[in-house]
Amino acid sequence: MSVRVYIPRDAAAVSVGADAVARAMTQQIGSRRLDVSVVRNGSRGMFWLEPLVEVETPGGRIAYGRVSVEALEDLIGSGMLEGRPHALCLGPTEEIPFLKKQERLTFARCGITDPVSLSDYVSHGGYRGLERALHLMPETIVEEVVTSGLRGRGGAGFPTGIKWRTVLQTEADQKYIVCNADEGDSGTYADRMIMEGDPFVLIEGMTIAAIAVGATSGYIYLRSEYPHAYRTLRRAIAIGYEKGYLGANVAGSGKRFDLEVRLGAGAYICGEETSLLESLEGKRGQIRFKPPVPAIKGLFGKPTVVNNVISLATVPIILEKGGGYYRDFGMDKSRGTLTIQLAGNIKHGGLVEKAFGLTLREAIYDFGGGTASGRPLRAVQVGGPLGAYFPPSLLDTPLDYEAFTERKGMLGHGGIVVFDDTVDLARQARFAMEFCAVESCGKCTPCRIGSTRGVEVIDKIIANEDRAKNLELLADLCEVLTDGSLCALGGLIPLPVQSAIRYFPEDFDKPAPPPPVGGAGRNQETRSWH
Ligand SMILES: Cc1cc2nc3c(=O)[nH]c(=O)nc-3n(C[C@H](O)[C@H](O)[C@H](O)COP(=O)(O)O)c2cc1C
Numbered sequence: 001m002s003v004r005v006y007i008p009r010d011a012a013a014v015s016v017g018a019d020a021v022a023r024a025m026t027q028q029i030g031s032r033r034l035d036v037s038v039v040r041n042g043s044r045g046m047f048w049l050e051p052l053v054e055v056e057t058p059g060g061r062i063a064y065g066r067v068s069v070e071a072l073e074d075l076i077g078s079g080m081l082e083g084r085p086h087a088l089c090l091g092p093t094e095e096i097p098f099l100k101k102q103e104r105l106t107f108a109r110c111g112i113t114d115p116v117s118l119s120d121y122v123s124h125g126g127y128r129g130l131e132r133a134l135h136l137m138p139e140t141i142v143e144e145v146v147t148s149g150l151r152g153r154g155g156a157g158f159p160t161g162i163k164w165r166t167v168l169q170t171e172a173d174q175k176y177i178v179c180n181a182d183e184g185d186s187g188t189y190a191d192r193m194i195m196e197g198d199p200f201v202l203i204e205g206m207t208i209a210a211i212a213v214g215a216t217s218g219y220i221y222l223r224s225e226y227p228h229a230y231r232t233l234r235r236a237i238a239i240g241y242e243k244g245y246l247g248a249n250v251a252g253s254g255k256r257f258d259l260e261v262r263l264g265a266g267a268y269i270c271g272e273e274t275s276l277l278e279s280l281e282g283k284r285g286q287i288r289f290k291p292p293v294p295a296i297k298g299l300f301g302k303p304t305v306v307n308n309v310i311s312l313a314t315v316p317i318i319l320e321k322g323g324g325y326y327r328d329f330g331m332d333k334s335r336g337t338l339t340i341q342l343a344g345n346i347k348h349g350g351l352v353e354k355a356f357g358l359t360l361r362e363a364i365y366d367f368g369g370g371t372a373s374g375r376p377l378r379a380v381q382v383g384g385p386l387g388a389y390f391p392p393s394l395l396d397t398p399l400d401y402e403a404f405t406e407r408k409g410m411l412g413h414g415g416i417v418v419f420d421d422t423v424d425l426a427r428q429a430r431f432a433m434e435f436c437a438v439e440s441c442g443k444c445t446p447c448r449i450g451s452t453r454g455v456e457v458i459d460k461i462i463a464n465e466d467r468a469k470n471l472e473l474l475a476d477l478c479e480v481l482t483d484g485s486l487c488a489l490g491g492l493i494p495l496p497v498q499s500a501i502r503y504f505p506e507d508f509d510k511p512a513p514p515p516p517v518g519g520a521g522r523n524q525e526t527r528s529w530h
C-alpha cells in the first residue's frame with residue numbers, strides 16, 4: 001500500500017526549508033523506487049518543529065521535526081517511512097502535548113488535509129455547515145450565529161450575529177460579504193495559517209454569510225505580503241467554481257455567490273474596516289466617518305458584512321454543530337475558542353486554539369515553554385501594536401475580552417508577543433508612537449499631528465530633558481488621542497505608551513544615553529533603534 005508523507009506548504013514552514021525537504025523527499029522516492037506520495041499540507045502550528053514531516057502509518061500519523069535535507073537520507077534509512085524511531089521522531093502527532101491540550105474547532109482540519117483538495121475537505125466534515133444552512137431560513141442562520149456568542153476576531157469583538165442581522169434587515173438591491181484578511185497586528189498569523197492550510201473553511205463561511213444576509217458577491221481583502229495565501233485562495237476558489245460550490249448555483253441551491261481575492265495596499269490602516277472598503281473601491285485607504293456603519297452603507301454604498309478571516313472560518317462549525325455547541329466553550333461573554341498566536345521571545349512559538357479563559361501565564365508557560373532566551377520574562381504585549389504591555393504581575397489575567405479591557409489592555413486578534421528582561425519599555429513606548437505616526441491615515445488632527453509630537457516628547461523624556469514636565473505633557477497628549485481620534489489607531493495608541501509608563505517607570509527614569517560617536521544628534525540615534 002502506498003505510504004503518504006505530509007510536508008507543510010505553509011509559509012512559516014517554507015521559510016525554514018519545507019520546500020527543499022519536499023524536493024529532496026521526491027528525489028529519494030524516485031531513486032529508491034518507493035511507493036510513497038507526498039502531500040503538501042498546512043501547518044499544525046508548532047513552528048519550532050518546522051519543517052514537521054508526518055508519515056501515515058496504520059496506527060496514525062507519526063511526526064518528525066525539525067527535518068532538514070541533510071537528515072532525510074538517514075531518516076529514510078532508519079525506517080521513517082514505516083514510522084520507526086529516530087532522534088528526530090516526535091511520536092504520534094496528535095499526542096504531542098502542545099497539540100493534545102488544544103481545543104481545535106476552527107482549526108480542526110488545518111495541517112491534517114491537503115488544503116487544495118476539495119474531496120479531502122469534504123471527507124473531513126467540510127461543507128456540512130453549508131448543507132444545513134441551505135435548509136434553514138436566513139433568519140434562523142443568523143440566530144444560530146447569535147446563539148453561538150461568536151464575537152469578531154479582528155479585534156473589536158463585536159457580536160457577529162448582530163452584525164449579520166443588521167445586514168439581513170437592511171433592504172437593498174445588492175449586498176456584499178467582505179473578508180478582512182489584512183492581518184496587520186504584530187505577532188499574528190492565524191488568518192494566514194487558515195487561508196494557507198484550510199482555505200475552503202473560509203470560503204464555506206463566507207458562502208453561509210451570503211446566504212444568511214442575502215448577498216451575492218464577496219471579496220477577500222488580502223494583505224499583499226501573503227503571496228502563499230494568495231495562490232492557495234485563488235486555487236481553492238477556482239476549484240469551488242469548478243465543483244459548483246461558488247457561482248450561480250451554490251451546491252445546487254439555485255442561490256448565487258461570487259467570490260474574488262483582492263490584494264491590499266500595504267498599510268496598517270487598510271485593516272480598519274472603512275479604510276479597507278475605500279481601498280477595495282480603488283481609493284486611498286482612509287477612514288470613513290461612522291455612522292453609517294458598513295452593515296448599512298458599506299462597499300459601494302451597499303449593506304456589507306465585514307468580518308475577519310477567523311470569524312468567518314468559525315461559522316461552518318457553528319452551523320454544523322449548532323450555536324449551543326460552540327457557546328459551551330469559553331467564559332462569561334467570550335464564547336467559543338480563541339486562536340492564540342505565540343510570538344516574540346518565546347521558546348515554542350505557534351498557534352494554540354483553546355476555549356477563552358486560559359490565563360496568559362498558561363498560554364506562555366504551559367504551551368509556549370517560557371522565553372526562548374531562557375532569561376526572565378519582563379513584559380508581554382497582547383493585541384498587536386495598539387495593545388498594552390503587561391508586567392509579570394498580570395500574567396494571571398484570563399484571555400477574555402472584558403478581563404483585558406478592565407486592565408486597560410486589549411485582547412485584539414489574540415497575538416501574544418513576549419519580551420525578556422533585556423527589553424527597554426521607554427523604547428517600546430517610542431516605537432508605538434512612531435508606529436502611529438507612520439501608519440496614521442491623516443484624516444484627524446490628534447493622530448496625524450499628535451503622534452509625531454508624541455515621538456518628540458518621548459525622545460525628550462529618554463534624553464532626560466525636563467523629564468517631569470514632558471511626562472505630564474505626554475499624559476495630556478494621550479488623553480487628547482484617546483478622546484479626540486476618529487478611529488482606534490489614534491484612540492488606542494495610548495494603551496502601549498501609558499502601560500509602559502505605568503508598569504515600567506524605571507525605564508523612563510534612567511540617565512540620558514550618551515551621544516553617539518561622531519556627535520550626531522538625538523534623532524539620528526533614536527532612528528537607529530528601529
Ligand atoms: C487601525 C486598525 C487596524 C485594523 N486591522 C485589522 C486587520 O488587520 N484585520 C481585521 O480583521 N480587523 C482589523 N481591524 C478591525 C476592523 O476594523 C473590523 O473591526 C473587523 O474587520 C470586523 O470584523 P470582525 O467583527 O469579524 O472582527 C482593524 C481596526 C483598526 C482600528
Ligand code: SF4
Binds near residue numbers: 440445447491
Ligand atoms: S485616528 Fe489616525 S488613522 Fe484614525 S482617522 Fe484619525 S488620522 Fe486616521
